[in-house]
Amino acid sequence: MTRVLISGITGQDGSYLTEDLLSGGAEVHGIVRQSSLLQRTRLDHIPALAAARTDGRLKLHYADLSDSSSLQWLVRQVQPDFLYHLAGQSHIKISFDMPEYTADSTGLGTLRLLEAVRQGAPGCRFFLAATSEIFGQAEESPQNEKTPMAPVNPYAAAKVYALNLVRIYRRAHGLFACSGILFNHESPRRGENYVTRKIARAVARIARGLETTVHLGSLEPRRDWGYALDTVRGIQAIANAPAPDDYVLATGVAHSVRDFCELAFGVCELDYRSHVVLDPDYTRPVEIFETRGDASKAKRELGWQPDLTFEELVHLMVRSELDALDRGEENR
Ligand code: NAP
Ligand code: F7E
Numbered sequence: 001m002t003r004v005l006i007s008g009i010t011g012q013d014g015s016y017l018t019e020d021l022l023s024g025g026a027e028v029h030g031i032v033r034q035s036s037l038l039q040r041t042r043l044d045h046i047p048a049l050a051a052a053r054t055d056g057r058l059k060l061h062y063a064d065l066s067d068s069s070s071l072q073w074l075v076r077q078v079q080p081d082f083l084y085h086l087a088g089q090s091h092i093k094i095s096f097d098m099p100e101y102t103a104d105s106t107g108l109g110t111l112r113l114l115e116a117v118r119q120g121a122p123g124c125r126f127f128l129a130a131t132s133e134i135f136g137q138a139e140e141s142p143q144n145e146k147t148p149m150a151p152v153n154p155y156a157a158a159k160v161y162a163l164n165l166v167r168i169y170r171r172a173h174g175l176f177a178c179s180g181i182l183f184n185h186e187s188p189r190r191g192e193n194y195v196t197r198k199i200a201r202a203v204a205r206i207a208r209g210l211e212t213t214v215h216l217g218s219l220e221p222r223r224d225w226g227y228a229l230d231t232v233r234g235i236q237a238i239a240n241a242p243a244p245d246d247y248v249l250a251t252g253v254a255h256s257v258r259d260f261c262e263l264a265f266g267v268c269e270l271d272y273r274s275h276v277v278l279d280p281d282y283t284r285p286v287e288i289f290e291t292r293g294d295a296s297k298a299k300r301e302l303g304w305q306p307d308l309t310f311e312e313l314v315h316l317m318v319r320s321e322l323d324a325l326d327r328g329e330e331n332r
Contacts, residue, residue, distance in 0.1 A: 002026040005078050005124075007065065007113065008086030009097065012189045015042035016232045017084060022052050029078045031063045031066040031071075032086065065109030075113075076120035080107070082239055083121075085113050086129045088158075091193060093284050095155035107158035110239060114169045114177065127239040128179040130163045131156065132224065132250070132291045142224075142294035145181065145246055145248050163246070176244045180235050181252035182261045183293040186313060186318035187228035195257055196225065196317060199264050204321035206275055207268035213275050217282030219258040226251045227308035227316075234295075237302040250293020251306050268317040 004021050008014040009030030021028050032040065040060075043049050052058035061078075063070035065087055075083070088106035089095065095102040110128060117124050121263035134149045151157045163179055170177040190197035195216065202214035226249070234249040261272035298304040308316070 002082065003029070003078060003189075004082045004084065004085060004228060005029045005031070005075065005081050006084045007031045007109075008084075008088070008129075008144060009039045009060070010042055011086060012042065012191065012228055013068045013185075013232055013235070014084075014086050015046070015102065015189055016187070016229055017069075017086070017235065018043070018058065019046060019048060020236065021181055022048060022057060024205060026057075028052070029059050029074075029080065030060045031074065032060045033064045034062055055087075058070070064107045065112065068112045071116045072111050073121060075116040075124070079121050080124050082125045082127065083117060084127045084129075084235065084239065085110060085228070090155065091151050091191070092133065092155050093282070094157075095153055096285055099154035101150050102154045103158045103161075106155060106219070107161040110162035111165055114165055114175070118169065118175060122173075122175065125176040125239050125244070126166070126178070127170070127235060128162055128166045128177070129235070130166075130179040130181045130246070131159050132183040132293060133288070134160050134181065135161060135291070137288050137290075141290065142292040144253060144294040145297055153284070167246070169223060170244050178238050178241065178244040179246045179284060180231070180238050181246060181248045181293075182231055182235075183224040183226060183248070183291055185228045185231040185249075186317065189228065189315055191318075199261055200321050201266045201270055202315035203318050204325050206270060207322065208325050210325075213277045215277045215279035215282060216257065216261075217279065217284070218287060219261065220256055220275070220289070221287055222254040222256045222292075224250045224252065224254050224292045224323035225260070225310060225313065226306050227313050230306040230308060234298060234302070234304045237298070237304050241302060247280060247298040247302065247304075248293045248295050249298055249304065250295045251310070252290040252293060252295065253310060254290050255310055258329070264318050265313040267315055268322075301330065
C-alpha cells in the first residue's frame with residue numbers, strides 16, 4: 001500500500017488531496033499542529049475520512065514546520081513513499097505583517113522537511129507547492145517554468161527560497177524533489193480571507209439579507225484562477241512523473257477581481273456596484289496587477305489540463321455558500 005505524508009492536510013488542497021488518495025487506496029498520514037480547538041473543519045465532515053481514521057488508513061500526527069525534531073521523528077517513523085509539502089503561511093498581505101514568521105514557516109519549514117527526508121527517508125518523493133507569486137509582476141505573459149523569478153512580497157521571497165532548495169536537493173543529493181508552480185486555485189474550501197471566498201460568502205449573506213456590503217481592496221488586479229480539485233490532480237501527476245521536475249499548473253486565462261464580483265453577484269441577480277465598498281485596509285504595499293500561466297509543459301509531459309471554467313468555478317462557490325446558509329450551517 002502506498003504510504004503518503006501530507007503537510008497542510010487541514011488546508012484547502014490538503015483536504016482534497018487526502019480524499020483523492022484515500023479513494024485510490026493509499027495510507028495517508030497528516031501533520032497537524034497543536035491548537036486550542038480540536039475541530040478540523042475541512043476534514044471533520046467528510047464521511048470517508050472518518051471511516052479511514054477508524055480503519056487506520058488515515059492518521060494525524062502532531063508536528064510543526066518550526067520544529068525540526070518533530071518533523072525528523074515523523075518522517076523516520078512513517079517512512080513515506082510520497083511527501084506532499086503543502087503547509088505554510090500563504091496569505092500575501094499577512095506576509096507583509098509577519099515577514100519573519102512567513103520566512104520561517106514557508107522558507108525554513110521547507111528546508112527542515114527536505115533535511116528530514118534526506119536523513120530519514122531518502123527514497124521518498126518530495127513535492128513542494130510553489131507559487132506563481134515567485135514571478136512578481138512578470139515582464140512576459142503568460143509565465144512558464146523559465147520565466148525569471150522576481151518576488152515582490154515576503155511570502156513570494158520565502159517560496160523562491162523553498163523552490164531553490166528543492167532544485168538544490170534534487171541536484172546535490174539526488175532526491176526525487178519536484179514542485180508545482182501553482183497559480184491561484186479556489187473552491188468552497190478556500191480560506192475565508194482570500195478574495196474569491198470572501199466575495200462568494202458575502203454574496204450569499206447579502207442575498208439572504210444577513211449583510212448589505214462587502215469591503216474589498218482594489219478591483220483591478222487580474223488573476224489566473226483555477227479550481228483546487230483540478231490543481232490537486234496536477235499535483236499528483238507531478239509527484240508520479242517518471243523524473244522529478246517543476247511544472248506550472250494554470251488555466252492560461254486571467255480575470256479581474258471586478259469580473260469575479262460581477263459574475264458572483266450576478267448568480268443572485270444582484271449588482272456588485274450597490275454592495276462593494278472600496279477599503280484601503282485590504283490593499284497591499286505592492287500589488288501584482290496580473291498573473292497568467294502557461295501550463296503547456298504539464299499538458300505535454302503529464303497530460304494535465306484543467307476542467308472547470310472560471311464561470312463554473314464562480315457559480316460553484318456562490319451556490320455552495322447559499323446551500324450552507326440554507327442548511328443553517330457555516331460553509332467549511
Ligand atoms: P491553506 O488552506 O492556507 O492551508 C495551509 C495549511 O498549512 C493548513 O493545513 C495549515 O494548518 C498548515 N500550516 C500553516 N502553518 C503551519 C505550520 N507552522 N506547521 C504546520 N502546518 C502549518 O493553503 P492551500 O490554499 O491549501 O495551499 C496549499 C499550499 O499551496 C500552500 O503552501 C500555498 O502556499 C500553496 N499555494 C496555494 C495557492 C492557492 O491558490 N491556493 C497557489 C499557489 C501556491 P492549520 O489548518 O492548522 O492552519
Ligand atoms: O488576492 C485582491 C488582492 O488574497 C487576489 C494565495 O493563495 O494565490 C493567492 O494569493 C487579488 C489580489 O490571493 C481583496 O489584492 C482585493 O490582487 O485572494 P488573494 P493572492 O494574493 O493572489 C497565490 C498564487 C498564492 O500563492 C497565495 O498563497 O485580490 N483583493 N480585495 C483582495 N484580496 C483579499 N485577500 N482580500 C480583499 O479584500
